[in-house]
Amino acid sequence: MTTTRTRTRFAGQSVLVTGAGSGIGRAVALAFAAEGADVVVAGRTAGPLDETVTLIEAAGGAASAVAADVSKASDVRELVAETVRRHGRLDVAVNNAGVFRGGGPLADLAVDDWQTLLDINVTGVLHALQAEIGVMRGQDGGGTIVNIASNLGAHTRIPGVAGYLTSKAAVSALTRAAALDHIGDGVRINAVSPGASDTTMSLLPGEREAERAVRMKASNPLGRVSSLDEVAAAVLYLASEDAASVVGTDLVIDGGSAA
Numbered sequence: 150m151t152t153t154r155t156r157t158r159f160a161g162q163s164v165l166v167t168g169a170g171s172g173i174g175r176a177v178a179l180a181f182a183a184e185g186a187d188v189v190v191a192g193r194t195a196g197p198l199d200e201t202v203t204l205i206e207a208a209g210g211a212a213s214a215v216a217a218d219v220s221k222a223s224d225v226r227e228l229v230a231e232t233v234r235r236h237g238r239l240d241v242a243v244n245n246a247g248v249f250r251g252g253g254p255l256a257d258l259a260v261d262d263w264q265t266l267l268d269i270n271v272t273g274v275l276h277a278l279q280a281e282i283g284v285m286r287g288q289d290g291g292g293t294i295v296n297i298a299s300n301l302g303a304h305t306r307i308p309g310v311a312g313y314l315t316s317k318a319a320v321s322a323l324t325r326a327a328a329l330d331h332i333g334d335g336v337r338i339n340a341v342s343p344g345a346s347d348t349t350m351s352l353l354p355g356e357r358e359a360e361r362a363v364r365m366k367a368s369n370p371l372g373r374v375s376s377l378d379e380v381a382a383a384v385l386y387l388a389s390e391d392a393a394s395v396v397g398t399d400l401v402i403d404g405g406s407a408a
Contacts, residue, residue: 158389160185163236165229167219167277168246170197172348173297175204176377177243177384182210184385189232191217192246219246219273222280229280238288241388242281244274245297247317249350255311263312270316271323278327282336291335293388296324298399300344304407317342321399328397337396339387344403346375371404 164181168174169190182205198214205212217228247270251262285292302318324340345351366372
């Protein structure tokens with residue numbers, strides 16, 4: 150039996166997406182807006198956020214932008230508070246903001262790079278979770294949160310990126326711990342762990358997309374990078390009522406690299 154899903158799973162819902170100025174975050178914001186959500190896009194730089202808002206509005210969706218640095222607890226608290234001021238509540242949050250720093254052997258990893266990875270990729274998610282849960286557990290219907298981790302870290306490892314691996318493995322562990330702590334509050338928390346996807350982060354230094362395609366065909370079981378739409382679809386599934394009994398999972402979207 151075939152059923153047709155109308156693209157309104159998030160109609161009337163308030164959705165916050167961090168790191169939404171490009172890449173996965175932008176794709177996720179566009180996908181939520183396409184399914185009826187009022188989306189607040191956040192990031193450190195206003196220009197790219199405004200571009201995301203323009204793309205959403207051009208497609209007939211509703212969005213607004215708030216500049217915030219997730220490494221600063223005060224910024225994140227104000228970001229969540231502003232989302233609630235604009236929309237009355239916070240139904241869904243996607244914590245996507247993250248950075249890559251310090252490629253090379255662990256012994257040569259600069260402490261400043263290590264600290265930046267922890268400040269943004271780990272403590273930034275902590276700040277976001279605390280502010281978001283603080284709102285969601287006090288509102289009717291609770292809410293859902295999806296953290297963006299990585300297939301690198303908890304699921305598979307490669308040499309030369311120890312700091313990044315550690316930070317993203319921590320996001321996976323933090324997600325599971327938060328999920329257990331707060332499902333009783335009506336807040337359902339999960340993670341998505343993308344592998345190589347169609348972003349500049351998956352390009353090697355100096356590599357072009359055509360060269361990446363050849364490399365992925367030889368090295369990835371699926372034979373290609375994941376599209377941004379595929380990653381976004383996983384996020385929306387976990388945030389939706391279709392995943393109502395999915396709690397504390399870490400969904401890997403990497404074409405089989407970590408299988």
